[in-house]
Structures are given as C-alpha cells and as structure tokens.
Amino acid sequence: MHEDEGMIARYNTISFLSxxxxxxxxxxxxxxxxxxxxxxxxxxxxTHGIKPHDIRAGGLALARAAQYLCPGVxxxxxDPTVGAKRRGVAVEVGDGMSVLVGPDNGLLAPAVxxxxxxxxxxxxxxxxxxxxxxxxxxxxxxxxxxxxxAQLCEGVxxxxxxxEINVGLLMPAVVPVxxxxxxxxxxxxxxxxxxxxxxxxxxxxxLPDTRNLRLDVNERTRPLERVAAFEQIAAGSIGLIVDSxxxxxxxxxxxSAAAELGVIEGDSVRIMAGxxxxxxxxxxxxxxxxxxxxxx
Amino acid sequence: MHEDEGMIARYNTISFLSxxxxxxxxxxxxxxxxxxxxxxxxxxxxTHGIKPHDIRAGGLALARAAQYLCPGVxxxxxDPTVGAKRRGVAVEVGDGMSVLVGPDNGLLAPAVxxxxxxxxxxxxxxxxxxxxxxxxxxxxxxxxxxxxxAQLCEGVxxxxxxxEINVGLLMPAVVPVxxxxxxxxxxxxxxxxxxxxxxxxxxxxxLPDTRNLRLDVNERTRPLERVAAFEQIAAGSIGLIVDSxxxxxxxxxxxSAAAELGVIEGDSVRIMAGxxxxxxxxxxxxxxxxxxxxxx
Amino acid sequence: MHEDEGMIARYNTISFLSxxxxxxxxxxxxxxxxxxxxxxxxxxxxTHGIKPHDIRAGGLALARAAQYLCPGVxxxxxDPTVGAKRRGVAVEVGDGMSVLVGPDNGLLAPAVxxxxxxxxxxxxxxxxxxxxxxxxxxxxxxxxxxxxxAQLCEGVxxxxxxxEINVGLLMPAVVPVxxxxxxxxxxxxxxxxxxxxxxxxxxxxxLPDTRNLRLDVNERTRPLERVAAFEQIAAGSIGLIVDSxxxxxxxxxxxSAAAELGVIEGDSVRIMAGxxxxxxxxxxxxxxxxxxxxxx
Numbered sequence: 080m081h082e083d084e085g086m087i088a089r090y091n092t093i094s095f096l097s098x099x100x101x102x103x104x105x106x107x108x109x110x111x112x113x114x115x116x117x118x119x120x121x122x123x124x125x126t127h128g129i130k131p132h133d134i135r136a137g138g139l140a141l142a143r144a145a146q147y148l149c150p151g152v153x154x155x156x157x158d159p160t161v162g163a164k165r166r167g168v169a170v171e172v173g174d175g176m177s178v179l180v181g182p183d184n185g186l187l188a189p190a191v192x193x194x195x196x197x198x199x200x201x202x203x204x205x206x207x208x209x210x211x212x213x214x215x216x217x218x219x220x221x222x223x224x225x226x227x228x229a230q231l232c233e234g235v236x237x238x239x240x241x242x243e244i245n246v247g248l249l250m251p252a253v254v255p256v257x258x259x260x261x262x263x264x265x266x267x268x269x270x271x272x273x274x275x276x277x278x279x280x281x282x283x284x285x286l287p288d289t290r291n292l293r294l295d296v297n298e299r300t301r302p303l304e305r306v307a308a309f310e311q312i313a314a315g316s317i318g319l320i321v322d323s324x325x326x327x328x329x330x331x332x333x334x335s336a337a338a339e340l341g342v343i344e345g346d347s348v349r350i351m352a353g354x355x356x357x358x359x360x361x362x363x364x365x366x367x368x369x370x371x372x373x374x375x
Numbered sequence: 376m377h378e379d380e381g382m383i384a385r386y387n388t389i390s391f392l393s394x395x396x397x398x399x400x401x402x403x404x405x406x407x408x409x410x411x412x413x414x415x416x417x418x419x420x421x422t423h424g425i426k427p428h429d430i431r432a433g434g435l436a437l438a439r440a441a442q443y444l445c446p447g448v449x450x451x452x453x454d455p456t457v458g459a460k461r462r463g464v465a466v467e468v469g470d471g472m473s474v475l476v477g478p479d480n481g482l483l484a485p486a487v488x489x490x491x492x493x494x495x496x497x498x499x500x501x502x503x504x505x506x507x508x509x510x511x512x513x514x515x516x517x518x519x520x521x522x523x524x525a526q527l528c529e530g531v532x533x534x535x536x537x538x539e540i541n542v543g544l545l546m547p548a549v550v551p552v553x554x555x556x557x558x559x560x561x562x563x564x565x566x567x568x569x570x571x572x573x574x575x576x577x578x579x580x581x582l583p584d585t586r587n588l589r590l591d592v593n594e595r596t597r598p599l600e601r602v603a604a605f606e607q608i609a610a611g612s613i614g615l616i617v618d619s620x621x622x623x624x625x626x627x628x629x630x631s632a633a634a635e636l637g638v639i640e641g642d643s644v645r646i647m648a649g650x651x652x653x654x655x656x657x658x659x660x661x662x663x664x665x666x667x668x669x670x671x
Numbered sequence: 672m673h674e675d676e677g678m679i680a681r682y683n684t685i686s687f688l689s690x691x692x693x694x695x696x697x698x699x700x701x702x703x704x705x706x707x708x709x710x711x712x713x714x715x716x717x718t719h720g721i722k723p724h725d726i727r728a729g730g731l732a733l734a735r736a737a738q739y740l741c742p743g744v745x746x747x748x749x750d751p752t753v754g755a756k757r758r759g760v761a762v763e764v765g766d767g768m769s770v771l772v773g774p775d776n777g778l779l780a781p782a783v784x785x786x787x788x789x790x791x792x793x794x795x796x797x798x799x800x801x802x803x804x805x806x807x808x809x810x811x812x813x814x815x816x817x818x819x820x821a822q823l824c825e826g827v828x829x830x831x832x833x834x835e836i837n838v839g840l841l842m843p844a845v846v847p848v849x850x851x852x853x854x855x856x857x858x859x860x861x862x863x864x865x866x867x868x869x870x871x872x873x874x875x876x877x878l879p880d881t882r883n884l885r886l887d888v889n890e891r892t893r894p895l896e897r898v899a900a901f902e903q904i905a906a907g908s909i910g911l912i913v914d915s916x917x918x919x920x921x922x923x924x925x926x927s928a929a930a931e932l933g934v935i936e937g938d939s940v941r942i943m944a945g946x947x948x949x950x951x952x953x954x955x956x957x958x959x960x961x962x963x964x965x966x967x
Contacts, residue, residue: 092414094407100720100865101397101693104736107717111686111739114715118684118741123410125403128396131866132925144400147407147517149414159925160902218915221739273396274427310456323514333428333455388710390703397693419706421699424692440696443703443813445710569692570723606752619810629724629751 090178090232092151093122096141097220098129099156105218109154109225112210116229123149132159134186136344138252139270142189143324148177153190154228155181156220167206167223168249169231169241171199178237180228182219188252200249201241203227208240257281263295264350268342269326275335276320277342278328279350283321287352292319294329295349297341302353309333319350386474386528388447389413392421392437393516394428395452401514405450405521408506412525419445428455430482432640434548435566438485439620444473449486450524451477452516463502463519464545465527465537467495474533476524478515484548496545497537499523504536553577559591560646564638565622571631572616573638574624575646579617583648588615590625591645593637598649605629615646682770682824684743685709688717688733689812690724691748697810701746701817704802708821715741724751726778728936730844731862734781735916740769745782746820747773748812759798759815760841761823761833763791770829772820774811780844792841793833795819800832849873855887856942860934861918867927868912869934870920871942875913879944884911886921887941889933894945901925911942 093113099105106127113122125144129137137157150173158165158181166183172194179187180203191197208226212218227240257266257280264285270278286292286305294303294317304312305319312318312332317339322328329336329348342348389409395401402423409418421440425433433453446469454461454477462479468490475483476499487493504522508514523536553562553576560581566574582588582601590599590613600608601615608614608628613635618624625632625644638644685705691697698719705714717736721729729749742765750757750773758775764786771779772795783789800818804810819832849858849872856877862870878884878897886895886909896904897911904910904924909931914920921928921940929935 092410094403096400096403098865101718102720103864104688104718104732105865107686107688107715108736108739110715111717111736111741114684114713115739115741118713121410121414123403123406125407126397126400128398140400144404144407147404147411149407149411164902212915221915272399273394273401310460323508323517388706390699392696392699417706417710419699419702421703422693422696424694436696440700440703443700443707445703445707568695569690569697606756619804619813 089234090151091120092149093117093120093154093228093232094125094144094148094151095122095127095154096125096129096137096144097127097156098131098133098137099127099220100131101127105220109156109221112221112225113154113229116226117232120229120232121149129157133157134159134184135253136270138186138189139254141187142193143270145190145193150176151178152228152231153177153179153181153187154220154224155179155186155190156224157186158182158184158219160184165250167203167219167227167241168244169201169203169227169237170197170246170249171201171237172197174198178231180224180231182224183250185250185252188250189254191249192252197246197249199237200244200246201237202244203241205242206240208235255280257285260349262287262351266348266350268329268337268344268346268348271337271342271344275337275339276322276328276330277337277340278322278324278326279348281327281350283325283327286319286327286350289352291353293351293353295351296346303329303350385530386447387416388445389416389418389450389524389528390421390440390444390447391418391423391450392425392433392440393423393452394425394433395423395516396427397423401516405452405517408517408521409450409525412522413528416525416528417445421449425453429453430455430480431549432566434482434485435550437483438489439566441486441489446472447474448524448527449473449475449477449483450516450520451475451482451486452520453482454478454480454515456480461546462540463499463515463523463537464540465497465499465523465533466493466542466545467497467533468493470494474527476520476527478520479546481546481548484546485550487545488548493542493545495533496540496542497533498540499537501538502536504531551576553581556645558583558647562644562646564625564633564640564642564644567633567638567640571633571635572618572624572626573633573636574618574620574622575644577623577646579621579623582615582623582646585648587649589647589649590615591647592642599625599646681826682743683712684741685712685714685746685820685824686717686736686740686743687714687719687746688721688729688736689719689748690721690729691719691812692723693719697812701748701813704813704817705746705821708818709824712821712824713741721749725749726751726776727845728862730778730781731846733779734785735862737782737785742768743770744820744823745769745771745773745779746816747771747778747782748816749778750774750776750811752776757842758836759795759811759819759833760836761793761795761819761829762789762838762841763793763829764789766790770823772816772823774816775842777842777844780842781846783841784844789838789841791829792836792838793829794836795833798832800827847872849877851877852941854879854943858940858942860921860929860936860938860940863929863934863936867929867931868914868920868922869929869932870914870916870918871940873919873942875917875919878911878919878942881944883945885943885945886911887943888938895921895942 168183170179210222255267266279292303464479466475506518551563562575588599760775762771800822802814847859858871884895
C-alpha cells in the first residue's frame with residue numbers, strides 16, 4: 080500500500096510468476112532470497128508453469144490474473160535473454176498501488192495495460208539491490224528482480240532502486256488482434272488451459288448475433304454453438320462460451336476442445352455465422368478428419 | 376477453531392485441494408482472492424495435481440489427507456459441471472471444528488465420512504459472499520468457494536453464508552467396495568501414487584492369513600508376498616504392503632508396481648491365498664507377458 | 672537462529688525439499704503436520720520435483736540451493752529405503768545456525784559439505800517426536816522428519832530429539848569427480864535444468880585457456896565455444912557458459928542443449944582444446960547424426 084505525505088511506501092505482498100517450473104530449485108531459491116530480505120512479506124505464486132521462454136504466454140497469464148492480484152509487488156520472470164541487452168525494470172501502476180518488477184521484454188506490458196497503464200518506470204539493471212554473484216553468468220530472477228521486489232516491501236523507495244525512465248520507452252507486448260475478412264472473424268488461440276479450453280482473442284461484442292456459428296480450423300469446417308454453460312454443449316459438439324475472463328473460448332463438455340480440434344496456442348481460427356440449424360455443408364463435414372495435434 | 380458462548384467462530388487455516396494443476400494461474404488467482412479477503416489466514420495446498428474433473432480421485436486424496444489436515448476450513452474444487460445443476464455447499468464437521476467448502480458432487484463426501492460425518496450443511500450456491508463476475512460464465516472456485524472459505528476465516532458465521540440443508544441430502548461419494556468370490560478377494564486399484572505403488576480397497580483384516588498370496592491382474596497370475604517393508608520384496612517380485620494409510624498396496628522395491636503390472640486407477644485385481652511356496656502353476660507363469668499399460 | 676548463554680535455540684524457517692512431486696497429497700500432508708506443530712514457522716518449498724528415489728539429484732539440488740536458504744531447519748526427503756536399515760538424522764551445521772533433517776543416505780551430505788561441514792549429528796530414528804502410526808508401514812517424511820523439524824522450530828533442543836553420533840559416521844555423498852586423460856577432461860552431466868542446460872562437474876579453472884573447445888558426446892565430436900552469455904552462442908552451435916552456480920554448463924541459445932546433444936543426467940562427456948577456428952575434422956562433422964535422446 081502506498082501512503083502519502085512523507086510516509087514510507089510499503090508493500091506487503093509479492094505475487095510471483097515465472098517459467099521456472101517445479102522440477103528444479105529455482106522457485107525455492109528465489110523465495111528464500113525474498114524471505115531473507117523481507118521475512119514479513121506474503122509471497123503468492125501466480126504460476127511457474129509458463130512454457131520456458133514463452134514471454135507471450137507469461138504476459139497473458141499475468142494479465143488474466145492481474146485484476147485478482149493483491150495490491151503490492153508483482154515479480155515476473157520469463158527471461159530468454161538474461162544478461163543480454165534487455166533492461167530490468169520496475170513499473171509503477173495505479174499511482175503506486177502496485178509495482179511490477181521484471182525484464183523489459185514485453186512480459187509485464189499486458190498486465191500493466193490491464194490495470195490502467197504505467198504511472199512511472201525505473202531502469203533497475205544496475206540497481207544497488209543486485210546480489211553479488213561470483214560467476215560470470217548470473218540469474219536475474221534470483222540476483223536482481225527478487226532483491227528489488229523484497230526491498231520495495233521493506234520500504235526502500237523505488238527511486239533508490241533504479242533510474243527513472245520514460246514509460247513510453249517500455250517494451251510493448253505483441254498481442255495479436257483479431258480481424259474481419261468480410262463476415263468472417265479471423266482470430267487466434269490465445270491460451271489453452273489445463274482443461275483444454277481454447278480462449279480466443281475476440282471481443283464478445285464482435286461475435287455474430289446468433290446462437291449458430293461456424294468454425295474453420297485445421298482445414299475443416301464445423302458447426303459451433305454459442306452457449307452459456309458446458310452442460311449445454313451436445314456430446315461430440317464444440318461450444319463457444321464467454322469464459323470467466325470475459326473472452327470467448329472453444330469448449331467441449333467434460334473434455335478437451337484443444338485435443339478435439341487439434342489446436343495449440345497461436346493457431347488461427349475463423350468464425351462466422353452459421354445457418355439456422357447450425358449445420359454446415361455435407362461435403363465439408365464428411366471430409367477426412369485431420370489427426371488431432373493436441374492431447375488425444 | 377470454534378468457540379462457544381456467543382464468541383465468534385474463527386478458523387485460521389485453509390487447506391486447499393483442486394484439479395487446477397500448476398500450468399495455469401488458477402491456483403495463484405484463488406490464493407490471491409483468499410489473501411485479499413483474509414490476509415492473516417495460513418493457506419496450505421493439499422494438492423492441485425488431481426486429474427482434471429476426476430471427482431473420485433480428488434475425494435480419495437482429500438480423505439487420505441483428512442486426518443492430518445489442520446482444523447479449520449477445507450477448500451476443495453474438482454468441478455466438471457461448474458455452473459450447472461449441482462449446488463455449492465459448506466459442510467461442518469466435528470461440531471464446528473472444521474468446515475469443508477466446495478461443489479456438492481461427492482468430492483467432499485469421503486473426507487467428511489473419514490472425520491465422523493457432517494454436523495451441519497449449508498447450500499452456498501447463492502451466497503452473499505459470491506464475487507461479482509462480468510461474464511456470463513464464471514469460475515466457482517475463484518468466485519464462490521474461495522470467498523466463502525475466506526469469510527469463514529474472517530469470522531463470518533456460516534449461517535450468514537448459506538442456507539442450512541439436511542445433511543442427508545448431500546451427494547454421497549461412489550467409493551468401490553471390494554467383494555468375495557469364494558475365497559478370492561475381488562478388489563480395485565484405488566490410487567497409484569507418484570512412486571507407482573497401487574493402493575487397493577481392501578480391509579487388511581480381510582486378507583488371507585498367510586504370507587504367500589496370488590494376484591490375478593491383466594489376465595496373468597503372479598505370486599504375491601505379504602511383507603512389512605519394501606526391502607523385503609525380492610527383485611522382480613510383487614509385494615503387498617499395508618501402506619502408511621493402513622490400506623494394502625501392491626509394491627515393488629525401488630520401482631513402480633503400476634508399471635510392472637500394467638495397471639491404472641480403477642483397474643480390477645483378484646487376490647487369493649497362494650500355496651506354501653507362493654508359487655503358481657507353471658503354465659500360467661510361462662504364459663506370454665502382457666505389455667505394461669503404465670509407465671515403462 | 673541459535674542464541675547462546677542458556678537461551679533456547681529457535682529456528683523460524685523450514686526449507687523443504689523432496690521427491691514427493693505435486694500429483695499426490697504428500698507435500699500437503701507434511702506441510703499440515705509442520706503447521707499443526709509449529710504454526711508460526713515459515714515453510715519454503717525448495718523443490719519437490721526430484722525424480723522419485725534419486726538421492727544424487729536431490730543432494731545436488733539441495734547443495735545448489737544451500738547458499739541461498741534461510742538459516743533455520745532444512746527438511747529433505749528422498750528415501751528409497753524408508754523403514755529399512757538407514758538411520759534418520761539431524762545434522763547441525765554452522766555451530767547451530769542451521770539443522771538438516773532427513774534420511775542418512777547421502778542426501779544431506781553435499782549441502783552439509785557446501786556450508787562447511789557438520790558441527791554435530793544426531794540419530795533421530797527413534798526420536799520421541801515420531802508420530803504414532805497405526806499401520807505396520809509408515810512414511811518417515813510425515814511421521815518422523817517433519818515432526819522433528821517442527822519441534823526444532825518450537826525450541827525443543829536437538830539433544831532431546833535424538834542421540835548424538837559421530838559426524839564422521841554420516842553417510843557420505845557419491846558425487847562424481849571429473850578427471851584428465853592426457854589433455855582431455857572427462858566429465859559428467861551433473862544436472863539438466865528445465866531449460867535444457869547441462870551442468871558439468873568441472874572446476875572452471877581446469878578448463879583449457881582458450882575460447883575454442885571441442886566436445887565429445889554420444890560418439891560425436893562438435894566444436895564448443897566458451898562464451899559469457901547465451902546470446903553469444905551462434906544458431907545451431909553449442910556454448911559453454913559458467914552458470915549462475917559457478918559451474919560450466921553446455922548451452923544453446925533459446926533452446927535445450929540436452930535435447931540437441933541427446934544427453935541425460937549422469938552421461939559422460941569429454942572436453943578438450945579445439946583448433947584456432949574451433950573447427951573439427953570434416954569427416955566427423957559430416958557423420959550421421961545420432962537421434963537426440965532428450966526432448967525433441
């Protein structure tokens with residue numbers, strides 16, 4: 080929480096996201112660094128299951144979580160070019176309500192945008208908080224971002240942890256935008272969750288105003304029904320549900336839409352209004368079925 | 376902890392189990408919701424590795440853990456029909472020592488039975504604690520069960536969070552019971568743990584009173600030796616050990632019995648007394664070996 | 672923290688490592704046991720992703736993490752012979768700054784060595800802290816090591832939790848040492864991390880004093896370039912980087928060296944000085960390429 084009038088700003092929660100996984104000791108080491116610097120601070124793991132080096136997936140996960148995270152510090156590490164030319168940054172949002180700490184590679188940008196944009200930004204690459212490392216290489220999650228996050232929670236002013244930079248110089252995110260080709264929405268699979276639901280980058284308001292849609296994916300056309308709940312999806316059918324984040328997702332009832340459709344994150348799909356019965360031309364639906372590329 | 380005489384009941388620990396996995400941000404979002412409502416409450420992750428939508432596996436894991444969980448609130452989410460016809464419930468056990476919060480789909484039932492049955496039950500489907508959601512869909516773990524669990528820890532009486540229902544109306548669990556066919560115990564693999572041990576639904580007292588047993592599984596008969604420790608299992612052999620939960624489990628020494636036997640959870644096995652040497656007929660043991668269905 | 676002069680030693684952090692994984696409820700049960708005995712103690716998961724029963728991998732992970740862990744209690748459980756002939760031990764290091772609790776099977780040894788060796792050691796196999804278990808089998812992580820760790824944090828003196836033994840009797844670790852055959856360093860892959868970097872058991876000072884090296888692995892010879900950062904590794908090439916733990920690791924830029932080379936932990940590699948251009952004989956580099964044994 081930020082307090083005005085000469086009082087020291089203090090944050091008491093760190094929300095931590097990374098692509099570290101749970102096989103190695105990376106998460107435990109960073110949490111140990113956080114705890115040793117700021118033992119009274121609560122650390123909440125957002126997720127560490129981001130695919131290695133997948134900045135886009137990490138940025139989208141952080142953005143999805145953003146509205147639910149506790150005010151405080153966000154520590155995010157998906158950092159394929161550790162030690163290379165990218166900066167480390169601390170990005171203040173909400174006039175100091177929260178600070179996001181991590182690499183300036185676009186990872187933080189979707190979440191920053193989601194909460195109203197950056198108030199201030201600081202280059203922390205050469206922060207005095209950086210831990211000394213004996214090796215020529217180093218791990219910025221452990222040695223730089225974690226110490227900066229913990230120092231912020233100990234009340235160290237952000238100005239002492241880095242050098243202010245123009246927020247307009249922060250690396251933007253590359254988030255795909257859906258488009259229109261005539262009456263066809265050309266969209267992309269943003270995210271496939273553990274249950275196999277495939278979230279799309281479509282504003283629900285842009286969907287055709289009809290329950291019966293058609294879906295083109297992997298060179299096959301299928302009927303697609305817009306429904307409000309999983310149980311309304313008929314066995315063997317694909318449903319379109321506005322998910323709990325407010326975005327349309329391709330779903331099947333008690334199964335994986337991603338496996339059924341053979342789609343992965345980043346795949347392109349096309350959605351258009353269907354006919355009254357939701358049917359599609361016989362010639363297409365009888366076409367040979369492509370092998371699923373997801374779980375089967 | 377519940378306190379009598381007009382004092383407010385307070386719980387200070389939430390034990391959290393789900394099928395959310397660690398790939399997405401679901402666990403982190405729910406923990407953020409819990410922390411923002413009840414920052415002083417300790418949250419202990421029981422496991423989030425339950426197979427997606429596997430109510431039975433989630434219920435059994437919760438029951439195995441039940442006797443070790445701290446008194447307080449249990450938050451359990453394995454919810455294939457989210458938003459459909461099932462209720463959300465808060466189930467009080469031990470005269471208020473603990474409250475289990477989750478979907479009324481049988482998930483909570485084995486743990487509730489394990490600790491002596493429900494004292495009271497409340498329908499929380501339309502709880503005032505439910506978080507508002509802008510989408511037509513929603514996630515009850517995040518929007519309903521977590522807020523109810525956190526409010527209980529903040530001292531909100533359970534009566535204010537739902538409507539009392541008859542405990543006899545709670546959805547029962549479907550837990551398989553082993554049976555007898557003559558002298559043969561017909562049992563089922565309840566659980567295969569990370570190490571490949573295959574726990575069976577057999578009361579140890581029902582086992583034949585002999586060290587030498589026979590195991591029929593996947594159309595093959597093998598000798599099975601009842602032992603007290605892994606090291607007593609000969610190389611290449613299968614042992615039967617009463618595991619740390621008090622149930623018999625098929626084991627091999629430093630290896631995976633599930634892989635060796637080719638069994639998965641839910642598979643049927645038959646156990647009977649063996650001859651004095653534990654041997655089985657030559658014709659059977661020399662039969663062709665089925666391919667293992669588990670890890671290999 | 673340990674305090675002198677008759678004051679009770681108290682530890683307020685438990686760092687917890689195991690091979691329990693996250694699929695089952697093992698970690699949650701142990702954390703519940705810790706919390707019920709010592710609710711004020713912070714528990715930090717180092718990792719639970721150690722391969723089942725892989726004592727060496729667990730010991731190396733603990734040693735890598737050791738210098739970053741908070742002073743206090745370390746609880747480590749990789750225990751293939753649970754209940755068999757091995758002892759349970761509590762090993763004091765740093766004159767009481769920390770205590771490592773776990774099986775005496777070599778798991779703790781690399782970390783103990785890393786922090787300067789054992790000050791005292793106690794056999795806790797028959798500790799009064801052991802939880803009663805109704806089954807003939809038991810789980811020492813849950814029933815013995817966790818209660819001992821938690822009691823230490825509650826201020827129970829280590830002398831009351833076990834019987835002092837000679838530190839020289841502790842089971843040593845079997846850590847492979849690299850060797851020299853003429854000018855060739857014969858080394859071993861100690862660890863492959865989530866990102867596919869392959870850490871080697873070589874003292875960086877023993878490397879040839881040249882940027883251009885040669886690598887023999889899986890019957891193929893490749894050029895190997897010693898670099899300071901991932902971005903300096905050319906596409907399709909293998910680099911040698913002194914990693915953030917101070918050991919040389921085989922790396923590729925934004926990819927998995929383990930998959931590229933087809934190596935797993937424990938594999939042998941040979942490193943020698945290359946020629947001025949880092950090239951190797953044409954006959955070898957044009958040889959048929961072995962199928963990668965890692966992820967592909």
